[in-house]
Amino acid sequence: MRDIIRQWEKEAQALEPSTSERKGLRKQVIDYTEGFLENIGTDRAFTKDPEKGKNIIAAQLGTERQSIEEIVEKLASELDASGINPASGGHLGYIPGGGIYASSLADYWAAITNRYAGVFFANPGAVRLENKLLRWMADLVGYPEGAHGNLTSGGSVANMVSVIIAREAFGLKVRKIPDAAIYLTKQAHHSIAKAIKAAALEECHIRYIAMDDQYRMDPLSLRIAVEKDVEAGIRPFLLVGSAGTTDVGAIDPLNDLADISEKYGMWFHIDAAYGGFFILCDEKKDTFKGIERSDSLVIDPHKGLFIPYGLGACLVRKADNMKKAFSFQATYLQDIAAHQEEINPMDVSPEMTKHFRGLRLWLPLMLYGIGPFKACLEEKLLLARYFYFKIKKTAGFEVAEHPPELSVVTFRYVPDHGDASTFNKAMLDYVHEDGRVFFSSTSINGNFTLRLAILSFRTHLKTIDLAVEVIENAVFELNKKQ
Numbered sequence: 001m002r003d004i005i006r007q008w009e010k011e012a013q014a015l016e017p018s019t020s021e022r023k024g025l026r027k028q029v030i031d032y033t034e035g036f037l038e039n040i041g042t043d044r045a046f047t048k049d050p051e052k053g054k055n056i057i058a059a060q061l062g063t064e065r066q067s068i069e070e071i072v073e074k075l076a077s078e079l080d081a082s083g084i085n086p087a088s089g090g091h092l093g094y095i096p097g098g099g100i101y102a103s104s105l106a107d108y109w110a111a112i113t114n115r116y117a118g119v120f121f122a123n124p125g126a127v128r129l130e131n132k133l134l135r136w137m138a139d140l141v142g143y144p145e146g147a148h149g150n151l152t153s154g155g156s157v158a159n160m161v162s163v164i165i166a167r168e169a170f171g172l173k174v175r176k177i178p179d180a181a182i183y184l185t186k187q188a189h190h191s192i193a194k195a196i197k198a199a200a201l202e203e204c205h206i207r208y209i210a211m212d213d214q215y216r217m218d219p220l221s222l223r224i225a226v227e228k229d230v231e232a233g234i235r236p237f238l239l240v241g242s243a244g245t246t247d248v249g250a251i252d253p254l255n256d257l258a259d260i261s262e263k264y265g266m267w268f269h270i271d272a273a274y275g276g277f278f279i280l281c282d283e284k285k286d287t288f289k290g291i292e293r294s295d296s297l298v299i300d301p302h303k304g305l306f307i308p309y310g311l312g313a314c315l316v317r318k319a320d321n322m323k324k325a326f327s328f329q330a331t332y333l334q335d336i337a338a339h340q341e342e343i344n345p346m347d348v349s350p351e352m353t354k355h356f357r358g359l360r361l362w363l364p365l366m367l368y369g370i371g372p373f374k375a376c377l378e379e380k381l382l383l384a385r386y387f388y389f390k391i392k393k394t395a396g397f398e399v400a401e402h403p404p405e406l407s408v409v410t411f412r413y414v415p416d417h418g419d420a421s422t423f424n425k426a427m428l429d430y431v432h433e434d435g436r437v438f439f440s441s442t443s444i445n446g447n448f449t450l451r452l453a454i455l456s457f458r459t460h461l462k463t464i465d466l467a468v469e470v471i472e473n474a475v476f477e478l479n480k481k482q
């Protein structure tokens with residue numbers, strides 16, 4: 001038996017490269033990523049080539065072996081040469097972020113040491129580090145002592161986790177679900193609808209509350225809807241506010257919403273996945289007033305703090321409500337129970353084994369402090385305003401009546417003749433074909449509308465000037481054709 005074991009051991013040895021083999025592997029990856037970063041300022045933000053990736057499918061996964069050189073080359077041509085380039089400052093679609101370099105080193109570290117941050121017993125340092133980050137974010141939004149949270153893979157999962165916590169805090173059992181009501185606006189992110197479905201709350205009364213002309217929930221309409229429900233014997237359960245909607249960056253009147261939520265004993269959840277970190281900006285503090293009165297909220301470091309994809313957070317005013325939803329015992333976990341100096345991330349989350357994702361935020365914060373992040377957000381606010389006024393001044397363009405609340409600007413061109421939506425779709429195609437900048441579109445009041453979202457840390461004044469130039473070129477070329 002010992003001989004057979006040794007044989008298998010020898011074959012498995014490939015998984016533990018030697019010092020010099022590691023050096024060889026590392027060099028290929030580092031050389032490639034360094035080259036990638038050297039060119040990021042001039043590389044395209046978007047390349048349309050749906051053929052890419054087919055060679056990935058064609059390779060015999062599991063039986064074929066390739067050298068690291070071949071693999072790097074394959075990734076470079078099959079992945080990095082098509083689609084959106086989210087690392088580019090020219091990425092101005094959806095919600096960008098960029099992905100700061102320091103986080104990649106934290107991920108490298110986390111992957112090599114493979115620390116387990118699910119349970120205090122398993123790694124007190126890793127759990128303290130992640131819990132510290134959550135307390136830091138809780139302080140940022142003004143949550144009181146006793147607040148807690150969980151680091152998730154992103155905002156959608158964080159919204160799901162929050163809605164489940166709300167349901168459990170309310171003790172909302174199946175039979176009661178059809179008698180409960182949820183309030184939100186049509187601007188709420190679709191991950192809220194996903195969360196409602198996943199939490200089996202679809203049979204609640206879902207009330208879409210009217211908005212003002214800047215797409216913010218109208219508190220009076222909310223109050224009327226809630227009172228009507230109460231009179232009808234329906235229980236107001238969950239109020240979902242947005243602090244930065246994806247479509248236009250609207251921030252609901254959070255303090256008014258908190259008043260109503262408190263009065264009727266609802267759970268007040270705020271989706272600040274996109275907008276949350278703008279609370280760091282001096283002139284925005286007042287706009288976020290009331291955020292500290294919510295019961296739960298979602299905030300995405302992979303958006304507003306420019307961390308590479310894979311880091312969201314949910315914060316909850318009372319830690320006990322998180323445990324109600326997610327704390328369980330098991331015989332094979334009996335050693336863990338005695339060590340409770342910190343809340344185990346596992347006890348406040350649907351996850352157990354997870355990526356040690358806190359490090360990718362902690363390391364950059366320790367390196368730089370919050371200063372450069374704040375500066376970057378202040379810059380983005382002003383860039384959005386700068387773009388808004390530039391487009392507003394340009395003949396033929398229609399923008400919102402008010403300058404952007406955060407860093408999303410919606411606009412469309414209204415041609416002298418012909419259908420505006422068709423024209424704007426053609427403009428978007430032109431921009432995508434050009435590829436130096438990328439933006440996406442949305443529909444506002446049924447109108448096809450272009451949308452520029454500025455949140456990559458690599459987007460600067462020259463990027464926005466370029467965006468304006470590309471837009472002007474598009475209008476010129478398309479008008480020529482008409």
Ligand SMILES: *Cc1c(COP(=O)(O)O)cnc(C)c1O
Pocket residue numbers: 095153154155156157159189191244245246271272273274275300312
């Ligand atoms: C991006 C976004 C989400 C979803 O977050 P992911 O990290 O993409 O899962 C939720 N709400 C808002 C307002 C968002 O902008």
